[in-house]
Amino acid sequence: xxxxxxxxxxPILAIAVRSELDVIASRQRAxxxxxxxxxxxxxxxxxxxxxxxxxxxxxxxTEAGQVSFSLDNAGAGQALMIVVEDTGxxxxxxxxxxxxxxxxxxxxxxxxxxxRRFMDRCESEASGNGxxxxxxxxxxxxxxxxxxxWVASSVAQLSSLPSNVALSEATxxxxxxxxxxxxxxxxxxxxxxxxxxxxxxxDEVVILNGRLxxxxxxxxxxxxxxxxxxxxxxxxxxxxxxxxxxxxEILRRPPYSAEQTERMSQLIGRQAGHMSQLVEDLLDxxxxxxxxxxxxxxxxxxGDVVSAAVEQVSAAVGAKRHALRLSLPEGxxxxxxDRTRLIQVVSNLLGNAVRYTPAGGQIALSLQAEGPTVTLxxxxxxxxxxxEIIPSLFDLYVxxxxxxxxKSGGLGLGLALVKSLVEIHGGTVTATSAGLGYGSTFQVxxxxxxxx
Numbered sequence: 001x002x003x004x005x006x007x008x009x010x011p012i013l014a015i016a017v018r019s020e021l022d023v024i025a026s027r028q029r030a031x032x033x034x035x036x037x038x039x040x041x042x043x044x045x046x047x048x049x050x051x052x053x054x055x056x057x058x059x060x061x062t063e064a065g066q067v068s069f070s071l072d073n074a075g076a077g078q079a080l081m082i083v084v085e086d087t088g089x090x091x092x093x094x095x096x097x098x099x100x101x102x103x104x105x106x107x108x109x110x111x112x113x114x115x116r117r118f119m120d121r122c123e124s125e126a127s128g129n130g131x132x133x134x135x136x137x138x139x140x141x142x143x144x145x146x147x148x149x150w151v152a153s154s155v156a157q158l159s160s161l162p163s164n165v166a167l168s169e170a171t172x173x174x175x176x177x178x179x180x181x182x183x184x185x186x187x188x189x190x191x192x193x194x195x196x197x198x199x200x201x202x203d204e205v206v207i208l209n210g211r212l213x214x215x216x217x218x219x220x221x222x223x224x225x226x227x228x229x230x231x232x233x234x235x236x237x238x239x240x241x242x243x244x245x246x247x248x249e250i251l252r253r254p255p256y257s258a259e260q261t262e263r264m265s266q267l268i269g270r271q272a273g274h275m276s277q278l279v280e281d282l283l284d285x286x287x288x289x290x291x292x293x294x295x296x297x298x299x300x301x302x303g304d305v306v307s308a309a310v311e312q313v314s315a316a317v318g319a320k321r322h323a324l325r326l327s328l329p330e331g332x333x334x335x336x337x338d339r340t341r342l343i344q345v346v347s348n349l350l351g352n353a354v355r356y357t358p359a360g361g362q363i364a365l366s367l368q369a370e371g372p373t374v375t376l377x378x379x380x381x382x383x384x385x386x387x388e389i390i391p392s393l394f395d396l397y398v399x400x401x402x403x404x405x406x407k408s409g410g411l412g413l414g415l416a417l418v419k420s421l422v423e424i425h426g427g428t429v430t431a432t433s434a435g436l437g438y439g440s441t442f443q444v445x446x447x448x449x450x451x452x
Contacts, residue, residue: 008072008073008074009070009071009072009073009081010070010071010072010073010148010151010152011068011069011070011152012033012068012069012070012071012151012152012155013029013033013068013069013155014066014067014068014069015029015066015067015068016064016065016066016087017055017058017059017064017065017066017067018059018064019059020056020059022055022059023052023055023056023059024052025161026051026052026055026067027048027049027051027052027055028048028161029069029158029161030047030048030050030051030052030067030069030082031044031045031047031048032155032158033069033080033155034047034048034080034137036151036154036155037071037080037139037146037151038139038140038142038146039080039137039139039140040140041179043137046117046118047080047082047118047119047137049114049118050111050114050115050117050118050119050135051067051082051084051135053111053113053114053115054084054111054112054114054115054133054135055067055084055111056111057111057112058084058085058086058111058133061086062086062087064086064087065084065085065086065087066084066085066087067082067083067084067085068082068083068085069081069082069155070082070083071146071148071151072136073148077138077139077141078138078139078145078146079120079136079137079138079139080136080137080138080139081134081135081136082134082135082136082137083132083133083134083135084132084133084134084135085131085132085133086131086132112133115133115135119135119136119137120136120137120138121134121135121136122134122135122136221392222395222396225395225396237275237278239271240271240272240274240275241271241275243267243271244267244268244271244272247264247265247267247268247271248264248268250264251264281413281414281417282413284413284417285396285413285416285417288417288420288421288424293341293420293421293424295337295338295341295424295425296338296340297336297337297338297425298336298337298338298339299334299335299336299449299450300334300335300336300337300338300339300342301332301333301334302333302334302335302342302367302374302376302446303328303329303332303333303367304339305339305342305343305346306326306328306346306365306367306376308343309343309346309347309350310324310326310350310365312343312347313347313350313351313354316351316354317350317354317363320354320357320358320359320360320361321359321360322354322357322359322360322361322362322363323360323361323362323363324350324363324364324365325362325363325364325365326364326365326366327364327365327366327367327368328366328367329367329368329369331369333367333368333369333374333448334374334448334449334450335374335425335446335447335448335449336425336447336449337425337446338425341421341424341425342421342425344417344421345417345418345421345422345444346365346376346378348414348415348417348418349378349418349442349444350363350365350378351414352378352414352415352442353378353379353380353382353440353442356380356382356383356440357380357381357382357383357439358382358383361380361381361382362380362381363378363379363380364377364378364379364380365377365378365379366379369448371448372447372448373445373446373447373448374445374446374447374448375443375444375445376443376444376445376446377441377442377443377444378441378442379439379440379441379442380439380440380441381438381439382439382440383436383437383439384433384434384435384436384437384438384439384440385431385433385435385436385440386435386436387433387435390431390432390433393415393431394415394416394418394419394429394431395416396413396416415431418442418444422444422446425446425447426446426447427444427445427446427447428444428445429442429443429444429445430442430443431443
């Protein structure tokens with residue numbers, strides 16, 4: 001090791017070490033000089049620890065020593081240089097005793113270890129007068145141009161160490177410990193707050209993941225329902241088209257009677273009407289989903305709406321020999337809405353009841369005004385509805401029966417149209433059923449409007 005040239009070194013202070021109290025004093029002075037040189041509180045404590053541990057080791061091994069502090073101006077930046085010297089008994093190889101790998105070092109995990117951890121440099125050399133250990137700590141950049149005279153003047157103004165230096169050092173270390181504990185407590189509170197925030201974020205992520213899974217399941221379900229819908233649409237169109245093609249083929253083969261011609265013409269008309277209704281339902285769904293449905297509201301009597309809807313489904317009711325019972329109030333049940341669309345709502349509910357009620361079944365329609373609302377209910381003793389289907393019954397393409405078991409016809413658009421049209425009128429529609437084989441009830445509630 002080569003010490004800096006004397007011209008670059010500016011001595012600050014030297015302390016002779018002949019007792020344990022001198023070891024403690026060297027720690028206090030090291031901390032004070034480090035503060036003058038602009039080191040932070042943490043570095044002050046580290047420098048003080050490195051010096052005191054190393055000085056203690058030297059004192060215990062050689063029984064006497066000295067620690068000196070200098071300001072080194074060599075190189076690009078300034079540095080605090082601390083030299084710990086052996087001035088004790090002869091014949092002691094201090095360098096070997098304090099070496100990190102020394103086999104006889106009683107404190108190889110104390111002084112040298114602390115010095116290597118806390119200082120920028122830690123070097124040792126043997127000389128004719130004993131051994132020297134040199135510690136270097138570069139000054140913070142913001143204080144890298146201190147003048148030696150100012151540093152020396154500041155050190156000279158340090159007050160004398162108290163007579164009971166050990167008690168003073170213990171008090172100071174207790175304060176440092178208390179400050180460290182307070183800092184740790186503050187960090188712990190910050191960590192707890194951060195942990196809480198992370199927990200909240202984690203909960204939010206779990207909720208979002210749950211929503212994403214629900215959305216994915218919903219999209220898969222919708223995709224499956226659309227596939228089933230296309231299958232049903234193909235089935236619904238194939239029947240009328242086949243019947244129409246058959247009728248046309250028969251009409252092409254003379255001779256044929258007027259009765260046969262009339263019967264085939266009626267068949268073609270019915271099938272064309274069925275396909276026309278399918279197309280109208282699809283167009284309605286498209287218009288409603290895009291917000292383009294045309295609504296012309298006016299004061300309307302739901303009693304008249306029910307009569308018109310019953311007339312529309314009377315042929316289907318008669319074909320299946322259903323008993324249709326109506327319960328209507330004597331006076332008007334006025335609502336503010338589109339008469340044509342409301343007839344569509346009631347006829348769809350009645351048509352749904354006809355479709356899913358076996359021949360000879362019973363269907364009941366009731367209408368009553370209750371304060372600010374008007375309630376319409378359609379009940380049947382048909383096949384009923386599975387409980388798990390009810391929450392999605394009014395979604396597009398959903399039917400009470402699966403596509404594979406659907407023998408009643410229809411595309412599953414009717415109830416979706418009912419829900420959309422009722423909501424456009426500011427109302428609600430619900431479905432209830434005790435289960436398969438126990439029939440079902442559909443209830444529509446609309447805001448009432450004054451008569452006249």
